[in-house]
Amino acid sequence: MSAGEGYAKPLPTVTHEDREFWAAAREHRFVLPQCRACGNVWFPPYASCPSCLSFNRGWTEASGRGTVWGFTIMRQPYIGSFEPELPYNVVLVELEEGPMVYSNLIGIDNADIACGLAVEAVFEDATAEITLIKFRPV
Numbered sequence: 001m002s003a004g005e006g007y008a009k010p011l012p013t014v015t016h017e018d019r020e021f022w023a024a025a026r027e028h029r030f031v032l033p034q035c036r037a038c039g040n041v042w043f044p045p046y047a048s049c050p051s052c053l054s055f056n057r058g059w060t061e062a063s064g065r066g067t068v069w070g071f072t073i074m075r076q077p078y079i080g081s082f083e084p085e086l087p088y089n090v091v092l093v094e095l096e097e098g099p100m101v102y103s104n105l106i107g108i109d110n111a112d113i114a115c116g117l118a119v120e121a122v123f124e125d126a127t128a129e130i131t132l133i134k135f136r137p138v
């Protein structure tokens with residue numbers, strides 16, 4: 001399957017900064033950039049450490065566990081390809097390792113989503129190249 005074939009929603013553009021992240025996601029692994037100078041872990045995967053600005057970046061396996069820090073329910077079709085899924089949720093998950101990640105929560109009614117809810121990562125193969133990381137209640 002070529003990029004985007006059969007998948008109507010927007011897909012991320014892979015860059016030199018996040019290529020390793022998307023490659024790991026394709027293998028259903030959740031990795032986070034980690035600074036080899038100070039140990040900081042961050043997301044999204046910028047090339048340099050937002051704490052000490054070092055470019056000496058490695059990768060660490062994330063547990064995939066976190067808690068819902070905030071969320072909203074989308075009820076308007078701001079992006080046309082999302083219209084069939086209305087109303088859908090957008091959550092901000094605070095990972096066990098500290099960084100925050102925007103995603104969607106699956107396997108739960110929108111009315112049951114609450115801040116502090118324990119969640120874990122799941123992998124959605126959008127295309128042959130792109131696997132999205134979503135979350136579900138633990």
Ligand SMILES: [Zn+2]
Binds near residue numbers: 038040049052054
């Ligand atoms: Zn650092």
